[in-house]
Amino acid sequence: MKQSNEIANRTLGGKVITNLVNIFRLVLQHPRQSLQRVNTHTLKRFVYLLIKQPHLLQDVTSQYSGEFNREKAPSVYHLKKFSPEELDTLDWSLPDPKNPVVSVIIPVYNQLNYTLNCLLSIIENPPQCSFEVIVTDDCSTDNTEDVLKRIENLTYRRNPENLGFLRSCNAAAENAKGDYIFFLNNDTLVTPGWLDELLKVFQSQPDTGIVGSKLIFPDGYVQECGGIVWSNGLGWNYGRGSDARLPEFNYLKECDYVSGAALMIGISLFRDLGGFDERYAPAYYEDTDLGLAVRDIGKKVYVQPLSTIVHFEGVSSGTDVTAGVKKHQIVNHQNFRKKWGSRLRSDHHNERTDMFTARDRSKDKTCVLVIDHYVPHFDQDAGSRSTYLYLKALVTAGYNVKFLGDNFAQHEPYTTELQQLGIEVLYGNYYQKYWRDWLTQNAQHIDVVYIHRPHIAKKYIDFIRAKKQKIKIIYFGHDLHYLRLEREAVISSKPSLKKKIEKQRNEEFQIFTKADLVYYPSQAEIDEITKHNPDLNTRAIPLYVLSNEETLPYSHVDREGILFVGGFNHPPNLDGILWFIEEIFPRIQKDIPDIQLHIVGSNMPDELLRQGNNFIHAHGYLTEGDLESLYRQIRLCIAPLRYGAGVKGKILESMKYGIPVVTTETGAEGIPNAASCLDIQDDAEDFAMSVVDLYKNENKCRELITSAQKIIEEYFSEDAVMKVIKRDFTPFK
Numbered sequence: 086m087k088q089s090n091e092i093a094n095r096t097l098g099g100k101v102i103t104n105l106v107n108i109f110r111l112v113l114q115h116p117r118q119s120l121q122r123v124n125t126h127t128l129k130r131f132v133y134l135l136i137k138q139p140h141l142l143q144d145v146t147s148q149y150s151g152e153f154n155r156e157k158a159p160s161v162y163h164l165k166k167f168s169p170e171e172l173d174t175l176d177w178s179l180p181d182p183k184n185p186v187v188s189v190i191i192p193v194y195n196q197l198n199y200t201l202n203c204l205l206s207i208i209e210n211p212p213q214c215s216f217e218v219i220v221t222d223d224c225s226t227d228n229t230e231d232v233l234k235r236i237e238n239l240t241y242r243r244n245p246e247n248l249g250f251l252r253s254c255n256a257a258a259e260n261a262k263g264d265y266i267f268f269l270n271n272d273t274l275v276t277p278g279w280l281d282e283l284l285k286v287f288q289s290q291p292d293t294g295i296v297g298s299k300l301i302f303p304d305g306y307v308q309e310c311g312g313i314v315w316s317n318g319l320g321w322n323y324g325r326g327s328d329a330r331l332p333e334f335n336y337l338k339e340c341d342y343v344s345g346a347a348l349m350i351g352i353s354l355f356r357d358l359g360g361f362d363e364r365y366a367p368a369y370y371e372d373t374d375l376g377l378a379v380r381d382i383g384k385k386v387y388v389q390p391l392s393t394i395v396h397f398e399g400v401s402s403g404t405d406v407t408a409g410v411k412k413h414q415i416v417n418h419q420n421f422r423k424k425w426g427s428r429l430r431s432d433h434h435n436e437r438t439d440m441f442t443a444r445d446r447s448k449d450k451t452c453v454l455v456i457d458h459y460v461p462h463f464d465q466d467a468g469s470r471s472t473y474l475y476l477k478a479l480v481t482a483g484y485n486v487k488f489l490g491d492n493f494a495q496h497e498p499y500t501t502e503l504q505q506l507g508i509e510v511l512y513g514n515y516y517q518k519y520w521r522d523w524l525t526q527n528a529q530h531i532d533v534v535y536i537h538r539p540h541i542a543k544k545y546i547d548f549i550r551a552k553k554q555k556i557k558i559i560y561f562g563h564d565l566h567y568l569r570l571e572r573e574a575v576i577s578s579k580p581s582l583k584k585k586i587e588k589q590r591n592e593e594f595q596i597f598t599k600a601d602l603v604y605y606p607s608q609a610e611i612d613e614i615t616k617h618n619p620d621l622n623t624r625a626i627p628l629y630v631l632s633n634e635e636t637l638p639y640s641h642v643d644r645e646g647i648l649f650v651g652g653f654n655h656p657p658n659l660d661g662i663l664w665f666i667e668e669i670f671p672r673i674q675k676d677i678p679d680i681q682l683h684i685v686g687s688n689m690p691d692e693l694l695r696q697g698n699n700f701i702h703a704h705g706y707l708t709e710g711d712l713e714s715l716y717r718q719i720r721l722c723i724a725p726l727r728y729g730a731g732v733k734g735k736i737l738e739s740m741k742y743g744i745p746v747v748t749t750e751t752g753a754e755g756i757p758n759a760a761s762c763l764d765i766q767d768d769a770e771d772f773a774m775s776v777v778d779l780y781k782n783e784n785k786c787r788e789l790i791t792s793a794q795k796i797i798e799e800y801f802s803e804d805a806v807m808k809v810i811k812r813d814f815t816p817f818k
Contacts, residue, residue: 162274162303162395164202172197172228177208178237182217187280188261188352189216192253193271194223197232199397200271204236212280220271221257223247249367254345255360258352266355270346274395282391283349286337289505294384295350295376297343298392301329308396311340311388312373313443315436316429318422320373323444332512335390336504338445341433342376342386347394354379364424370417377425391505441530445509447485451816452530455479456545457537459490460499460510464709465687466652467628467734468563471606472537473502474630475810478803479535480506482810487531491541493517521548528552532816535559539566539589542596550599555817560600561626564731565610567593569657572728572751576660597621602813606732607755625755626809627801628732631741637717639743639790641783644720646681647776648744650712650735653688657729657751664769665725666696672773674700677780683719685712716742720786721779724748725772731755736763737801740793745786747775757800762793 167175189207193200200220207218220233222243233241242260244253258266265287267280279298286296300308307324310333314320320342324334345361358378361371376386422429434443442448455476463473479486486508490496495512503510516523524531534549534556536542542560549556567590574582597603597614603621605611606628614623649665651658662684673680680700684693687706697703707715722739724746732755739746740762749767753759764779766772779786799805 161305164198164397165205167198167201172232175201175232175235177204177235179204179208179218179239180211180216182215182238182240182262184215185217185263186214187212187216187265187267187284187349188258188263189218189267189269189280190254190257190261191218191220191269191271192223192250192257193220193225193229194247195225195227195229196271197225197227197229200229200233203269203271203273203275204239206274206276210275210277210279214281214284216267216280217262219257219261221253223249223253251361251363251366251368251371254371255363258355258360261352264352265349266352267349268345268347269394270396272397273346276393276395279392279394282389286387286389287349287351290337290385290387292383292385293387294354294379294382295343295348295386297340297349297386297388298347298394299329299334299388299390300344300346300394300396303395303397305329307334308398309344310334310390311338311386311444312342312344312376313440314341314373314377314429314433315443316433317436318418318425318429319436320370321437321443323440329393332510332516333444336509337387337389337391337507338509339385339507340376340388340444340446341380342373343388344396345372345375346396347392348372348375350375350379354384358382362424364420365413365417367413369414370421374421374424377428381428391501441527442485445485450483450485451532451814452485452487453479453533453535453814454487454489454531455535455537456489456491456541458541459492459494460488460496460503460512462496462499462687463502464712465706466654467738468537470734470738471563471628475535475806476503476508477506478630478806478810479814480508482807482814484814487511489516489520491544493520524548524552528554528556531556533557533559533814535561535814536600537561538563539593539596542600543592546596546599557602557814557817558600559602559604559813560596561604562593562596562610563606564729565593565605565613566730568610568613569728569730572730573656576727594618597623607730609754610731624809624813627806628734628755629737629741629801630803630806631737631797631801637713637742637744639787641720641786644718646683646719647721647723647780648683648685648715648719648739649723649725650685650738651724653686653690653693655729657726658686659690659693660728661724661726662693664727665723665772666701668769669725669773669776670701672770673776676777680780683715685715713742716744719744721776722746723776724752726752729754737797740797741801743790743794745779745789746793747772747779757796758792762789762796764789 191200191203217240219240219242222229222241224244224247230243233239242257244256248256254268265284267283283296283298287293299310302308307327307329309322310324312320313323327334358375362374365371365374379386434448439448457472461469461473461476463470476486476488488503488508489511493512493516500510500512511520511523536545536558539562546558549558567586570582570586570589574586594617597618601622603614603623604626605623606626608625611623611625614621649662653659670682682701683704684702685704685707689703689705694703722744724733724736726733726749729751733752736746736748736752736756745764747764747766750765753763753765756763759765764775766775
């Protein structure tokens with residue numbers, strides 16, 4: 086025990102020194118902002134932390150570095166002041182509340198101007214879902230009743246006596262007609278998406294019990310992005326005072342509780358739980374208690390940052406905890422601890438000891454950091470599609486997933502897509518400058534790094550490997566780059582390729598020796614690697630996560646035309662389709678003169694666009710929906726690839742959609758039993774004959790389709806991928 090304590094003390098001492106160095110560096114980098122922060126309070130806090138709680142210095146460093154490197158948040162939210170004349174002539178109308186899906190309950194006590202601003206923001210930002218607005222008035226003494234009764238389609242209810250916030254909310258919920266209740270403070274302003282985005286969480290996350298909005302101050306900074314409850318029962322407004330645009334406040338995540346200022350719950354669940362627990366009347370801790378009550382029955386609490394609510398904090402109850410309603414915050418803290426003491430001790434962190442996992446309730450989850458060149462553009466290229474599907478699979482498997490794109494760009498809509506899966510995406514200037522600091526500070530929490538592509542891996546792998554924590558590194562090369570170059574050299578006369586091949590081979594094998602596990606999508610690539618180094622830990626994995634449920638109905642006679650799909654940032658795709666157009670397509674047209682060729686792919690070059698005519702349709706990039714429509718129309722897919730390496734996503738996608746495919750040996754590489762599910766031809770004449778034969782032979786097409794579906798189910802299904810993930814993404818002990 087003594088030795089363990091000595092080791093712990095040395096480790097803590099090292100962290101303290103590291104954090105002191107980081108703080109000193111921040112002061113040197115930002116002298117003006119640092120001087121602005123120097124006052125008696127900050128100095129006392131710093132000395133206290135240094136002496137009493139040195140482990141919390143990391144939080145200070147992270148907080149200040151984020152603030153120093155953020156842009157100025159916009160101060161755009163202002164209250165409108167209503168004059169007596171405007172109040173006398175107020176003529177507002179809310180949407181018709183017929184058959185509401187959501188009942189929006191707004192408890193009020195005086196503060197008419199805030200209530201009107203709240204209602205006006207709802208009128209200006211109407212949700213797509215049907216909803217009703219119930220204002221429950223707790224015996225206001227101003228002219229709230231006279232004014233609100235004139236608003237059309239607003240349900241106004243005045244309590245017979247002053248019930249207090251909690252009981253007033255419970256009483257209003259008894260009269261709600263929606264399937265869901267959304268409790269909304271009157272000192273708020275809603276913004277676009279405020280209600281619909283909350284509702285989507287219940288649809289996308291079946292385990293949802295409660296979902297809340299991201300609350301921001303009027304100046305655009307965070308007030309709360311999901312609440313944390315520490316083991317002593319105290320609550321923590323995560324993100325308070327930070328820039329609301331930072332990545333850590335913009336992904337859908339689980340939390341301990343959400344503020345009752347903007348809280349949605351199913352009406353039947355709310356009633357089954359007995360509403361807000363009245364032991365906390367008149368107010369405070371009722372929302373925190375409800376969060377634990379929901380989780381106690383196996384449901385989860387989420388915060389949805391796409392629903393942003395501006396909250397003028399302290400308007401209703403003030404901020405003095407020794408007076409008025411606010412004094413019940415201290416009393417109810419003790420009531421809360423008494424009720425949930427054992428759960429708090431077993432399921433919650435000690436105060437501010439581990440913000441990284443406390444903020445999204447991930448302490449019992451394996452943390453996987455995925456590193457790739459940028460956020461996967463899943464509708465643009467096969468590699469991105471594969472990465473995106475594996476990210477989804479990791480989330481489904483229950484992992485806490487972080488994504489780092491090497492260009493640190495917030496590509497949309499792709500970044501939001503990942504964030505809505507529950508993935509924290511590290512983007513922006515701060516992370517671009519300080520990704521090493523982030524990795525160093527959080528290395529103790531990262532179990533697995535899943536790193537992609539050789540040019541990305543060589544930038545990060547040495548830094549990760551140098552961490553004292555034993556992090557498992559899984560490397561995925563997508564395709565074996567030096568092998569692809571070797572095959573290109575066979576059909577090319579470029580003398581420069583020889584040096585390039587040797588350099589690429591050396592780089593890739595250096596990465597292999599530094600990784601704990603090497604992934605490639607085809608056994609042919611694994612065989613090539615182990616031929617040179619049999620001691621490497623290598624494994625072939627499914628490229629895509631596919632489901633037979635997505636197979637399209639195939640009617641040979643109702644379809645026409647052939648289709649090529651491929652992103653044109655990948656040189657083999659351009660070479661292949663040009664070879665097809667020049668040497669194969671004319672031979673096909675001799676037998677089928679009116680046959681149509683469709684070419685789809687992002688970043689299509691001008692030389693290919695110029696090929697378009699009455700028979701060749703160069704579409705360029707198509708959305709997923711438009712591409713699926715084209716898949717429903719065409720009779721055959723082609724993949725005339727003369728060089729490349731690895732499994733080809735375009736072929737798997739065609740197989741998934743139930744379309745017969747003609748390809749080459751290179752195109753078929755890595756697909757098990759490829760000859761049973763693909764028509765494989767390397768010669769131009771043979772390729773043309775196969776296209777003509779399949780185009781006219783429905784029975785042969787159906788044979789290929791049936792076999793392809795079996796291959797997809799056995800090797801590329803969700804179950805097959807989940808087996809890989811559960812086997813390989815287990816942390817080191």
